[in-house]
Amino acid sequence: MKSIAASGFAAAVLIYAVMHYVTFLTPSYAGEWILSVAGIAAVLFAALILPLRSFTVPLFLLAVATSIQLASGGSFLSFLLEGIIQMRSLIALLLIVPVIGWILREEPYIDSIMNAAHHFLDTSRKFYFGIMLVNQLIAYFLLFGCIPMMYQFIHAFLRDKTGEAWEYFKGTALLRSFALTTLWVVSIPSFAFAVDHLDASLGGTIAQGLMISLAGTGLAVWFAARKEKQYGINFTAGIKSEIDRLVKSNEQENHTRKHVLEFAILFVSLFTTIFLLHIFLGWGLLIVIPPVIIVWTCGYFILKKRIGSLIGQAKQYFGVDMKYKSQQFSLLLAAGMLIYAVNQSGIGNYLVEGLFYLEDAVPFMNFLVILPFTTILLGFLGLGPLTVIVLVAGILQHVDMPYPPELVVLSLTSGSVISVLLSPVILPIIILSATNGLSILKNGFRFNLGYSIVFYFMVQAYIQFMWYVVY
Numbered sequence: 396m397k398s399i400a401a402s403g404f405a406a407a408v409l410i411y412a413v414m415h416y417v418t419f420l421t422p423s424y425a426g427e428w429i430l431s432v433a434g435i436a437a438v439l440f441a442a443l444i445l446p447l448r449s450f451t452v453p454l455f456l457l458a459v460a461t462s463i464q465l466a467s468g469g470s471f472l473s474f475l476l477e478g479i480i481q482m483r484s485l486i487a488l489l490l491i492v493p494v495i496g497w498i499l500r501e502e503p504y505i506d507s508i509m510n511a512a513h514h515f516l517d518t519s520r521k522f523y524f525g526i527m528l529v530n531q532l533i534a535y536f537l538l539f540g541c542i543p544m545m546y547q548f549i550h551a552f553l554r555d556k557t558g559e560a561w562e563y564f565k566g567t568a569l570l571r572s573f574a575l576t577t578l579w580v581v582s583i584p585s586f587a588f589a590v591d592h593l594d595a596s597l598g599g600t601i602a603q604g605l606m607i608s609l610a611g612t613g614l615a616v617w618f619a620a621r622k623e624k625q626y627g628i629n630f631t632a633g634i635k636s637e638i639d640r641l642v643k644s645n646e647q648e649n650h651t652r653k654h655v656l657e658f659a660i661l662f663v664s665l666f667t668t669i670f671l672l673h674i675f676l677g678w679g680l681l682i683v684i685p686p687v688i689i690v691w692t693c694g695y696f697i698l699k700k701r702i703g704s705l706i707g708q709a710k711q712y713f714g715v716d717m718k719y720k721s722q723q724f725s726l727l728l729a730a731g732m733l734i735y736a737v738n739q740s741g742i743g744n745y746l747v748e749g750l751f752y753l754e755d756a757v758p759f760m761n762f763l764v765i766l767p768f769t770t771i772l773l774g775f776l777g778l779g780p781l782t783v784i785v786l787v788a789g790i791l792q793h794v795d796m797p798y799p800p801e802l803v804v805l806s807l808t809s810g811s812v813i814s815v816l817l818s819p820v821i822l823p824i825i826i827l828s829a830t831n832g833l834s835i836l837k838n839g840f841r842f843n844l845g846y847s848i849v850f851y852f853m854v855q856a857y858i859q860f861m862w863y864v865v866y
Contacts, residue, residue, distance in 0.1 A: 480731070
């Protein structure tokens with residue numbers, strides 16, 4: 396029974412992803428209907444595949460979404476058909492991004508890169524900082540698609556390092572670094588929208604956000620060092636052991652340089668193609684990335700004359716490995732239905748208005764202190780940074796405030812950082828949990844609550860200083 400359900404799940408997800416692009420290129424009612432039915436079928440098959448414990452979170456999200464929809468008097472049919480397709484572009488992205496890993500298995504690229512850079516990444520702090528820096532640069536192009544991609548990269552290097560301590564090391568570096576991009580990366584839609592609608596200076600806001608991001612990176616490195624002592628595991632020794640395993644003799648130096656150069660060409664060609672198509676076609680990044688990855692990967696195997704290897708890896712991934720993604724995709728589909736229900740019911744608007752009322756009711760409470768909690772609270776309802784900032788900034792642009800717009804943007808986006816780190820129902824944590832196999836609450840609250848609290852006060856110290864002293 397489970398094997399049949401696994402095949403049905405794989406087929407439903409593939410149809411869902413294909414119909415996503417079909418309906419994007421040629422919109423039609425019939426195409427949308429097939430897309431919705433495929434999504435519903437994927438959730439049902441996932442329920443048959445997964446044990447109840449693994450399906451608890453998707454089931455909870457579906458129950459909350461259904462309750463909100465019914466309580467608000469919305470159409471249940473529209474809820475099913477439209478809510479299930481809210482995450483269509485993300486399903487396609489997460490289905491295709493692991494294909495990049497096929498190339499990493501063909502040649503020892505990771506080994507060669509670490510062999511070339513081992514002098515710069517030979518301690519846990521340097522390695523952690525390097526991961527965060529590179530991940531923010533990749534997020535500039537891939538948004539949160541950088542999380543599964545970079546995880547594969549790190550996991551390939553630390554292949555023998557398993558357990559909760561090492562997953563903390565890898566997972567927090569990726570999640571925190573991506574969260575910090577919402578402070579300054581202009582290709583992050585939430586940041587761009589906030590700057591535009593609040594009339595903030597783009598250059599000044601980017602510089603300010605980048606400075607806070609670097610401070611947040613340093614804070615993350617400090618937290619990782621403290622956690623290393625708590626776990627009683629020497630991350631530096633583990634990293635050095637992997638580097639020692641990978642470091643080659645001088646006779647293989649040319650071979651290493653070849654792989655590093657080849658990987659650099661692959662990296663630049665992938666991101667340049669994505670960026671150029673995004674600009675010239677005007678398509679969103681989530682639309683552009685999956686087809687580019689497919690063409691880019693096929694092109695690699697064709698140029699290498701390894702068609703048989705390509706076919707073998709495709710059979711393994713789509714025929715066998717797909718069933719292990721049932722929890723990940725069911726979470727995404729359920730989260731999409733919750734977002735649809737919240738948007739339709741207007742709950743988000745009520746929460747924002749409640750925070751404005753709180754400022755009026757408590758005169759000594761600074762508005763910039765309260766503002767981050769709009770994105771935090773709405774994030775726990777399943778609304779991502781873009782949805783929340785569109786909602787809040789859309790209201791704030793019509794409000795006459797005495798605060799500089801750059802500080803308002805920073806206050807608002809600092810809430811986005813914390814929401815990404817803690818909310819169990821928005822995409823980055825869901826994606827990371829599906830990738831590293833740890834629970835959502837562990838990747839979020841357990842690993843990042845302390846960091847989030849300190850980060851909030853650090854940002855507030857800067858904001859209040861700037862407001863009371865500089866402005």
